[in-house]
């Protein structure tokens with residue numbers, strides 16, 4: 061309240077007339093009350109008229125009402141500000157928020173915590189109460205006398221809640237109101253019971269009691285907390301008129317007048333108002349129908365010209381996508397009013413568009429907050445699209461969210477007779493309208509040869525029939541070729557106010573879908589610029605949603621990784637991934653998320669990504685029985701990341717046999733396992749064909765020379781048009797190590813043991829000693845060069861002593877090996893005596909279409925004699941590298957280098973899927 065003290069009595073008439081011109085009320089004791097004037101008027105009156113010109117007008121102004129004027133002449137008090145304006149903040153609490161006594165207390169605490177000068181709190185009925193009230197009417201109408209007991213239950217619920225929260229006069233007063241109301245309701249329900257019928261307004265009257273009681277309880281709880289609070293029966297204020305089915309339009313003018321009156325009589329700083337209910341212009345109780353309480357809060361926000369409307373709910377805000385489908389969906393900080401409309405159309409957990417309209421005209425923001433998580437700031441829906449700080453200024457910044465609609469069918473009306481014929485579209489959609497179908501999306505290419513549109517699946521047959529009937533003549537004359545139905549479709553929409561004016565948004569969207577191998581059936585984008593809609597197959601929809609969401613909201617390239625075989629190489633790879641993950645995310649926007657690890661006995665699955673710092677402990681604690689099918693299904697299908705790669709770190713043929721099917725379902729494969737590429741030729745050729753058809757990637761750098769860039773080099777040579785003449789070299793790290801270390805008096809078995817301990821050998825070292833491992837590498841290279849060779853086509857010289865070839869276990873073999881040391885020692889000595897060394901080499905003779913694997917003797921000056929440790933050396937003789945071969949040399953076995961080779965394939969995959977280069 062502000063006090064105006066006229067310095068001279070001559071000022072009073074002037075002041076009063078000025079205030080009267082602004083609808084202010086002058087009371088009988090010459091007090092001037094501004095309660096019916098707007099806050100704007102009040103401010104301008106005080107600041108402009110009286111403060112600035114007080115000398116000429118002769119007024120003094122005291123800002124506080126507590127100052128009593130001591131004037132000899134007249135005294136004018138400006139009562140209030142019980143006025144509307146931005147001192148008011150509106151809160152709305154739904155039924156769940158006031159579902160129990162404890163929750164009502166929480167609501168009261170939240171209201172008390174809000175530091176706004178004035179607060180209007182809109183409440184729904186306690187949860188389930190509205191349904192209970194409608195049920196009473198239903199029962200009474202159908203002459204079911206259990207309505208009485210049901211009403212008693214409603215009474216008890218509210219009585220118990222009040223008893224828990226209130227005491228003394230407040231409790232007594234509420235209970236007497238409740239008793240009176242219930243008594244009246246009983247009488248009314250009895251009347252309905254007798255008549256067997258109740259009107260709609262009667263239902264509205266009965267149903268609205270839930271709000272009346274919750275508002276009164278909350279208001280009493282606030283008073284108990286020391287707050288100056290009153291409650292508002294919004295039926296006294298809010299006037300609405302019916303507007304079509306299940307909708308009403310607020311009468312703002314009438315409501316505003318009633319609100320002004322109400323405020324002039326109820327000066328409290330905190331008001332608890334009933335949501336959902338209102339009156340007709342004839343003062344008949346009614347409701348705001350669907351989403352009623354949110355709508356009440358928005359209308360009140362507009363009537364009060366409030367600072368903000370906060371809608372309290374049980375989610376953290378509006379998500380960038382349905383969090384049940386995309387577990388990495390994020391809560392949006394801000395949405396424009398238009399974006400909120402778009403999202404709500406697609407069923408996102410946003411306010412009904414109707415709720416946004418009242419506040420939009422006064423630029424009042426709506427904030428959606430979680431009552432169960434007060435630390436979450438919620439989502440602010442306001443006018444200007446605010447670019448979120450965490451998102452950079454690129455196309456990504458302008459997409460706010462993604463939403464989907466399922467159970468749709470596309471209808472495609474096609475024919476050459478449509479082009480340039482005015483009225484075709486009108487005839488099509490008139491036919492659709494005639495069967496009452498709702499068109500959800502329309503797309504027509506400018507060639508005008510087809511019009512395609514989406515309708516709910518359940519309506520599509522009627523639509524097709526209507527179109528066939530309508531265009532029977534055109535169809536039989538061939539002017540229209542078909543009315544085709546494409547069932548099982550879904551719509552995926554990207555929403556963002558500024559996205560369409562930003563180059564690159566649709567490219568990014570389509571690119572993400574293409575990378576996830578998702579086919580787009582139709583596209584629509586209006587020039588509203590808020591929404592790009594694509595139609596995809598229903599079974600692809602969630603994957604599509606995840607693909608685009610991860611493209612816009614996660615790292616640029618997110619790949620779900622499944623590790624099969626966490627043995628020496630697999631475990632080393634996991635460690636390397638653990639150490640490098642953050643750098644990759646930061647520098648190349650690549651998120652390699654390990655969603656599962658499977659060995660031959662146990663597997664560990666995660667929905668969000670395994671913590672690689674303690675996966676072994678997790679596997680022990682939470683691991684389950686290995687099941688490869690379930691594993692693959694989990695990694696590929698059960699999460700938010702659209703791209704999947706399986707990394708096979710086993711040496712198993714069984715696992716390799718699955719590659720074909722995995723590639724077919726869009727899974728990429730990376731492996732150091734040589735079995736698939738060196739197995740039966742026809743299987744290999746089918747595998748490669750499948751991989752090309754399915755647009756998947758299959759990388760296997762580590763199968764030859766471990767981490768050395770052998771496959772990569774060969775592919776580059778081939779793809780750039782070079783012709784390979786010969787590839788020869790030392791392809792076995794194990795055998796290289798053995799012959800590099802097998803010197804002087806050392807025993808052969810001893811160096812084999814060392815190679816095994818160093819992690820160079822195959823899981824079964826006989827694969828190395830028998831030359832099979834080298835033969836496989838020769839086959840892999842030969843096939844890469846286009847030679848159709850089988851493993852059996854490669855003559856192999858085995859170093860496994862004949863008697864040990866059939867030895868059952870690796871351990872037995874290793875134990876018995878020393879007995880045969882002398883055989884190989886003799887060969888080595890013979891070479892040395894000739895100034896030569898033994899080297900185990902492989903050759904791919906492309907020119908003559910053959911390969912060979914053999915133990916050779918080389919002069920000590922030969923490059924193959926210069927190696928050390930587990931070095932491989934591979935020489936490519938090609939048309940371009942003819943005089944001097946291209947040579948790759950370095951350690952060709954061991955855990956770190958091999959895992960490193962697998963890792964580099966993963967990065968190659970990421971880069972093929974769109975990751976930027978560093």
Ligand SMILES: NC(=O)C1=CN([C@@H]2O[C@H](COP(=O)(O)OP(=O)(O)OC[C@H]3O[C@@H](n4cnc5c(N)ncnc54)[C@H](OP(=O)(O)O)[C@@H]3O)[C@@H](O)[C@H]2O)C=CC1
Nearest residue numbers: 625626627628629659660709710711732733823953954958
């Ligand atoms: N060592 C090296 O320097 C190089 C190795 N390679 C290749 O790397 C691969 C792995 O070698 P390495 O790590 O030494 O082998 P390991 O024997 O250490 O590991 C093999 C892993 O595969 C698992 N496994 C076996 N069969 C299956 C199956 N059917 N399903 C699921 N998991 C299975 C094993 O699980 P469990 O333990 O539970 O049985 C184990 O975890 C091999 O193909 C090898 O040729 C390639 C280049 C160099």
Ligand SMILES: N[C@@H](CC=O)C(=O)O
Nearest residue numbers: 792793794820821822
């Ligand atoms: N056992 C193999 C490992 C690499 O393929 C070797 O020794 O080269």
Ligand code: NA
Nearest residue numbers: 761764766768
């Ligand atoms: Na390699």
